[in-house]
Structure formats: structure tokens, C-alpha cells
Amino acid sequence: xxxxxxxxxxxxxxxxxxxxxxxxxxxxxxxxxxxxxxxxxxxxxxxxxxxxxxxxxxxxxxxxxxxxxxxxxxxxxxxxxxxxxxxxxxxxxxxxxxxxxxxxxxxxxxxxxxxxxxxxxxxxxxxxxxxxxxxxxxxxxxxxxxxxxxxxxxxxxxxxxxxxxxxxxxxxxxxxxxxxxxxxxxxxxxxxxxxxxxxxxxxxxxxxxxxxxxxxxxxxxxxxxxxxxxxxxxxxxxxxxxxxxxxxxxxxxxxxxxxxxxxxxxxxxxxxxxxxxxxxxxxxxxxxxxxxxxxxxxxxxxxxxxxxxxxxxxxxxxxxxxxxxxxxxxxxxxxxxxxxxxxxxxxxxxxxxxxxxxxxxxxxxxxxxxxxxxxxxxxxxxxxxxxxxxxxxxxxxxxxxxxxxxxxxxxxxxxxxxxxxxxxxxxxxxxxxxxxxxxx
Amino acid sequence: xxxxxxxxxxxxxxxxxxxxxxxxxxxxxxxxxxxxxxxxxxxxxxxxxxxxxxxxxxxxxxxxxxxxxxxxxxxxxxxxxxxxxxxxxxxxxxxxxxxxxxxxxxxxxxxxxxxxxxxxxxxxxxxxxxxxxxxxxxxxxxxxxxxxxxxxxxxxxxxxxxxxxxxxxxxxxxxxxxxxxxxxxxxxxxxxxxxxxxxxxxxxxxxxxxxxx
Amino acid sequence: xxxxxxxxxxxxxxxxxxxxxxxxxxxxxxxxxxxxxxxxxxxxxxxxxxxxxxxxxxxxxxxxxxxxxxxxxxxxxxxxxxxxxxxxxxxxxxxxxxxxxxxxxxxxxxxxxxxxxxxxxxxxxxxxxxxxxxxxxxxxxxxxxxxxxxxxxxxxxxxxxxxxxxxxxxxxxxxxxxxxxxxxxxxxxxxxxxxxxxxxxxxxxxxxxxxxxxxxxxxxxxxxxxxxxxxxxxxxxxxxxxxxxxxxxxxxxxxxxxxxxxxxxxxxxxxxxxx
Numbered sequence: 001x002x003x004x005x006x007x008x009x010x011x012x013x014x015x016x017x018x019x020x021x022x023x024x025x026x027x028x029x030x031x032x033x034x035x036x037x038x039x040x041x042x043x044x045x046x047x048x049x050x051x052x053x054x055x056x057x058x059x060x061x062x063x064x065x066x067x068x069x070x071x072x073x074x075x076x077x078x079x080x081x082x083x084x085x086x087x088x089x090x091x092x093x094x095x096x097x098x099x100x101x102x103x104x105x106x107x108x109x110x111x112x113x114x115x116x117x118x119x120x121x122x123x124x125x126x127x128x129x130x131x132x133x134x135x136x137x138x139x140x141x142x143x144x145x146x147x148x149x150x151x152x153x154x155x156x157x158x159x160x161x162x163x164x165x166x167x168x169x170x171x172x173x174x175x176x177x178x179x180x181x182x183x184x185x186x187x188x189x190x191x192x193x194x195x196x197x198x199x200x201x202x203x204x205x206x207x208x209x210x211x212x213x214x215x216x217x218x219x220x221x222x223x224x225x226x227x228x229x230x231x232x233x234x235x236x237x238x239x240x241x242x243x244x245x246x247x248x249x250x251x252x253x254x255x256x257x258x259x260x261x262x263x264x265x266x267x268x269x270x271x272x273x274x275x276x277x278x279x280x281x282x283x284x285x286x287x288x289x290x291x292x293x294x295x296x297x298x299x300x301x302x303x304x305x306x307x308x309x310x311x312x313x314x315x316x317x318x319x320x321x322x323x324x325x326x327x328x329x330x331x332x333x334x335x336x337x338x339x340x341x342x343x344x345x346x347x348x349x350x351x352x353x354x355x356x357x358x359x360x361x362x363x364x365x366x367x368x369x370x371x372x373x374x375x376x377x378x379x380x381x382x383x384x385x386x387x388x389x390x391x392x393x394x395x396x397x398x399x400x401x402x403x404x405x406x407x408x409x410x411x412x413x414x415x416x417x418x419x420x421x422x423x424x425x426x427x428x429x430x431x432x433x434x435x436x437x438x439x440x
Numbered sequence: 441x442x443x444x445x446x447x448x449x450x451x452x453x454x455x456x457x458x459x460x461x462x463x464x465x466x467x468x469x470x471x472x473x474x475x476x477x478x479x480x481x482x483x484x485x486x487x488x489x490x491x492x493x494x495x496x497x498x499x500x501x502x503x504x505x506x507x508x509x510x511x512x513x514x515x516x517x518x519x520x521x522x523x524x525x526x527x528x529x530x531x532x533x534x535x536x537x538x539x540x541x542x543x544x545x546x547x548x549x550x551x552x553x554x555x556x557x558x559x560x561x562x563x564x565x566x567x568x569x570x571x572x573x574x575x576x577x578x579x580x581x582x583x584x585x586x587x588x589x590x591x592x593x594x595x596x597x598x599x600x601x602x603x604x605x606x607x608x609x610x611x612x613x614x615x616x617x618x619x620x621x622x623x624x625x626x627x628x629x630x631x632x633x634x635x636x637x638x639x640x641x642x643x644x645x646x647x648x649x650x651x652x653x
Numbered sequence: 654x655x656x657x658x659x660x661x662x663x664x665x666x667x668x669x670x671x672x673x674x675x676x677x678x679x680x681x682x683x684x685x686x687x688x689x690x691x692x693x694x695x696x697x698x699x700x701x702x703x704x705x706x707x708x709x710x711x712x713x714x715x716x717x718x719x720x721x722x723x724x725x726x727x728x729x730x731x732x733x734x735x736x737x738x739x740x741x742x743x744x745x746x747x748x749x750x751x752x753x754x755x756x757x758x759x760x761x762x763x764x765x766x767x768x769x770x771x772x773x774x775x776x777x778x779x780x781x782x783x784x785x786x787x788x789x790x791x792x793x794x795x796x797x798x799x800x801x802x803x804x805x806x807x808x809x810x811x812x813x814x815x816x817x818x819x820x821x822x823x824x825x826x827x828x829x830x831x832x833x834x835x836x837x838x839x840x841x842x843x844x845x846x847x848x849x850x851x852x853x854x855x856x857x858x859x860x861x862x863x864x865x866x867x868x869x870x871x872x873x874x875x876x877x878x879x880x881x882x883x884x885x886x887x888x889x890x891x892x893x894x895x896x897x898x899x900x901x902x903x904x905x906x907x908x909x910x911x912x913x914x915x916x917x918x919x920x921x922x923x924x925x926x927x928x
Contacts (some may be wrong), residue, residue, distance in 0.1 A: 406629070
């Protein structure tokens, strides 16, 4: 019997010497079933070899096969057969098993633990191709006191004083990973189709963009009036770019609109106040406004202190912005981006402060509140069209046409889907195949 | 360079994020998780910028004795107190931080949210008018849903909750899906034009997309 | 200024006074209204909890802040009470930093009432930053994401966590949410790990989540204060949900009254201006 008393450092220090070689790796083109069969067959070879050479008291029949449910390729199912309890070292208690693994030529590392009654564990500690394959061992863990083996925060076995009896080394083995998720083909097709429509439209429509009709959007028509009002009254403009952070496209759209707005306010040297809820948004918006003032040739009019961070607490932010509204009495308030429950609190306070208010959001639950309390509201996609509308840049205007074509495509798919779902009463199999294609 | 480097980074990261959605391999998912971690790290450093901004804004207000400067003193003192309580004494149960959270932040937050009830009432009174057929339809629907959401509605008409539920689950969801489709397409198109560098106005002067009037 | 003009120019503070009275009086006077039919989403939620075997673990996420407490705390208390009465084990997590303290309050108050023991019948694992990463991590190994609970105890050593490694061992997950978190739980916990998800939400979010209910991605939905009241009624333990219903009823009636008066004044003024 090989009994190893070791702490974590000695476990990590050993190197696994492979006795047998089996590859669970197959070509990426093989299907799951084929790969699984291949792995099982190869693993069986490993079992024979390891069983033949297994030390007494150690786990036998050790197998390591790819976990077919894991497409990522970081998991293997390691299984074994338990040794008899009579082989337990004197004065110790059976506390479980631990998997050990080592990339070929590298030091051994401790893997997951398993309770004494188990005979397999999903080990999520591997890396797929092109990383090195692994040698693997399973050890029985004995403890001096009756307890279940667990790892502490540093990864060492607790309680201390663990003894390990190692199985033979099997390997090298390697999990399999998928390079393409076929279940998402539908998303890929729609994504490529829509991108192609937008890009082709941009290519062909750019030359005729100036003649292209854009539905008048009252909220955007009113932007100049709002700036004019603020300039005449000598009062500031308040700009809020939503509460959803920089990773949201709505916030990015709001920042694009801020850029256009700032270029115009810079021209008239109208003060623009931008309280921010996210420090990243603040940093980006400060740069956008600074560049807009530079572009307008009025760098001296730029006031960095007007674009500032307040707090990321939702209602703390609302309280602060409401305070600004009541103290500064802005001539115009802009609410662009994604909003939550604070939408009406902001808009009603702005109304009480006597400001002209323009809102734009893709938060459909907050649209009714903005429509009620603001003078103008950009609804949903109008927020994303605003940049093109305000700049009238041919490339951006042409892209709106692509967006419309995309909408027609989706409407067509919806109609066909509705028709097929209705026909499913008569041909359920055909209809189901169509509908299944849209499952993500 | 000031324009090209951000454009190249945006393009590469944007394309990677789109591609990784279809790649379950560790290369795709590991890379995605790494980028998420980077975003968190950048966010953590940006918080330092935010705190700096907070101190500069309020410090400047106090120094120059601008109107309402005592409120800035309150803001900065509160900030310091919370940081000291959290770092020195921890934020578990029965700590000073926990006490401030329960007895100051909870009521303040709840109060701000409760303002919504007052504002809903005043906005409804001020603007809810049956000016047109559409506005009348909206008004009647709103009244039905409001009644359907409280027990008194059922006392007035026993099927009021079902009618309200139907309005919420059928016409509302239908309209909502229409808006969402438009939003999704708009967001995708915006993302596409940013990734491809068509939209550059967020890059400021270097990439400003110009102005039309 | 005639009567109708005066009505239309009514100082908004009178409107506020009306709302304040409509909320304060029913609660202070202890007015309770009989609840009618339970809405199907709440019933589905209740049935999903009823279907669990005693001893089964339920994962509850406290993804809200103090501002949403009036709506979500009654829901949380009713759901926790229901779970404890069915001898289910409760494992609480939070994607919002404020959720830790709120979960602690709910667990200790209801737990004490029901004679439940912290660490055996329930545990508060607390807040973990990372949102999607946390949701995904719980699908692999809960004790990896939460090596310790909110009180600093080792998670894997707690009796309540016995046999609970990941979503595979948790038959139901409940998200109490005031923000976008249900979409995360649906997209990752449900879609990737096939975890059954139910949600308790603020009323304003309801329309966002109805589509998921229709597709079966949510097994139940408790919607706002009314949902809380319905749930309290189902478990035969009336709390702030049922008490809040009378206040909400009167506040709704006040708003409806204001809208009707506003419209009468508007039409009266329009007729006067035509004449």
C-alpha cells in the first residue's frame, strides 16, 4: 500500500508520471456521440492498464472522459472504483477523494474533492486544445479525525494532517470543446442578414441621402428651440443620460446626442449641466463635451465642473438632480437613455421648475410617464435615430433606411410565423420544424 | 492616431464580442469573461475618478461659498463617515454602517420612491385629458387597469381583475413587443455603426460627425 | 376666474395632501379589504412552492433596495413564511449590495416567528458583485461563488447547504427584483442550467415579464403589492400586503376622481370658450 502523508505544497510539488496513454481528444468535426464513443473506448484502455498496475488501497478503474454536456471544453468526468475499507491506514478515517491533474511536463495540482460515497466527479479544471493534455490521478483522502474532507480558502485540505493514497496515473487526457454552437445558427443568420441589409443600404443610399425623407421627429425639431430658450433666458440646460451605465447601447446613444447638443450650446456659450450616475459615463461625457467646445472654437467656455459624478444610488441621484433643478431652474431638461422608476420624479420636478422638457428612452415601461410629463418624447428607436437626425450625415441617414428594411424583414417573418402556427393545426410536424428553428 | 487607435480597438473588441456568442469553446468564453473582468476593473478605477469629481465639485462649492454650500459640507461629511464606518468597523450586522443603512438610507430611499405616488397623481390630474379618440381610449384603459389592480375594482364589477389582466397580457404586451423590435433593431444598427466606425461623434473633435442644421 | 378655471389651476399640493391622506388613514386605522380572486401568476407561484418536497432547497435572490421595500418586503416575507412552513430550506443571495441587509431582516423576523434556525433552515449568503458571473457561477458550484455566508461562516459546513452544490440540486429559484435581474436569471440560470425560475417584482415591471410567463420561462410571478396581498391570503397570514391594499385602493380612487374632475373641468372650459 502506498500511503502518502503530505500537505498542499508536496501535492503541488510532485509530477505525474504517466503509465498509460489515452487520448480523449478528437477532431472538432466529430459529433458528440462519436466523440463520446471514442473517449469511452480510449478510456477503457486506460482502465485496463491502470487496473493492472493500481497500488493496493488506491482507487481502481480510474477513467477520465469528456463531459458531453460541456461545450466549453473545461470539464471531464473522472470516475473510479473504491478500494475496500479494510485497506484504510491505521488511526485514520476515510474522508473522501481528490482528483489531481497535471499538464504534461508540469507540476501536479489538486483538483476537486468528492465525498467518500461517490465514484465519480465532474472536474472543471481542464483546458481544451491548444493547451497541453493532462495526466490525472485520483487519491483517497484519509483524515486523523472523522470529518468530511473540504478545502479551505487557500485550497488546502481541511482539517489538516490528510493522508493520500494515489491511484495510478492515467493520461494524457484532454477535454473536447466546440468551436461553434449550432443551436445559435438562427441568430447568426439573422445577424448576418440584418448587418448585410444595413451595410448594403448604406453603400447604395449614401449618394441619395440628402434627398431621403426622414419622418419629422417633433422632439428633435424642438432641440434648437430649447437651446434658444436657454440662451435667451441666460439659464442652463440640464442633460441626464439615463441610469443604465456605459455598457447599455441606450447610454451610448444618449452620449451621441449629447455630442450634437454640446456643439450647439458651445456656439451660443450656453451652460450645460450634466450630473452623472456612472463614473465611466462621466469620464466619457466630459471628453465629448470638451471636444465639442474645442470644435466650436470656444474652449474657454467649457466648464468641466458642470459634468460631474453624483452617486450610483438610484434615488440618491434623483434627490441630487431634483435639487439642481429647483436651485438652478434650468430652461431646458433633456432625459436621454434608459430610465427606471425615477423617470416621473425627474420629469415632474422639471415641470415644476418650469423647464421645457425633451425625453428619449427605450425603456418602454417609463415611456408613459415621460409622455405625460414632458413636452416632447422620443420613443424607442427614435432615440437611436436621433444622432442621424441631428447630424444629417449621409452615412447615418442612409443607415436609417437599412433599419427600416430590417423592420420589414421582421414583420414578414412574423406574418409567416403566424400563418405557419395557424397551419400547425393541420401539419403539426412541418410547422414545428419551422418554429423549432427560431428557438435559441 | 487619436482617432485611429480607438477605432481599431472598438472594431476588434466589437467583432470579438459578436463572434464569442457563437463560440462555446474556452477560447471564446474565457475571452468573454476576461473582457468582463477588465470592464469591472476599468469601472473600479473609474470610481476613483467619480469620487475625485465628487470632492472637486463640492470642495469648490464650499471654498467659493457658492449658494447652498452647507449642503456640500453635509455630502462630504456623510461620505467620510460612511467610508470610515465601512472600512474601520466593517459592514456586518449590528455595525455602525448597518445602523446608518437601516436608519438613514432605507427611509431616505423609500421616501424618494414614495414621491412617485404624489407625482403620478399630479401628472394624471394635469395631463390626462380625453382630447381625442386615442386619448379617450388610453384614459379608459388606464382607469380599468387601476381599478383591476385593487380589491375595490372587483367589488364594482366582478370581472374587473380579469379585464385588467387581459389588458396587461394581450394589448399591452403586443404594443410592447412592437416597441422592443424597433428598439432592438435600432440598438443593433447603432452598435454596428459604432463598431464599423461610421458613427464617430462619441470620439469628440477627432471624429465628430459634423453638424447639419 | 370661474370655478372650472380654479379647478384646473388647483395647486398641486392639494393633490399631494389627498394622496397622503389616502395612504396614511387606511393604514393607521387598520382598514382591511376583502381580497377577491387570486391572479393566475400568483397562484402559479404558490403552486410551484407547494409542489416542492419538504427539505428541498429554494434559492431566493434579494435583488432590490430600500426604495422598493414597501412592495417587495411583504412579498419576501410571505414567500419565506410559505417556504419555512413547508419545511423547505432557504438559501438567499443578492445581486444588489443592499439585498444582504434586507434579506437578513426578512429571514430573522420570519425565521424567529416560525422557530427556524439560521444555518439549518435558512442561510443568507449575501451580496456578490458580478451579476451574470454570479448567476453562472451558482450553476457550477455555489460554495465556490460563496465560500462564506454573510455572517462569515463557511458555506460548505452549514447544515442548510447539505447536498446543495449547484442549480442541479435546487428545484426552484425565486428572484425578488426591482430592476433588470430577472432577465439575467432567466437568460442564464434558466436557459443554460434549466433552473426553474419564479419572480416577485414591483408592479411597474409587470409588463416586462408577462411574455416570459407566457413562454414558461417563469413558472410564477408575484406582481407588486397586490401580488403580495394575494400571496398572504393564500398562506392565510395577512401582513403589510393585505393592509396596503386598502391604502392602494383609496389612492387609486383618489387619482381616478382627479382624472374625472380634471376632464369635466376641461370640457366645461372648452364649451365655455366655444360659446
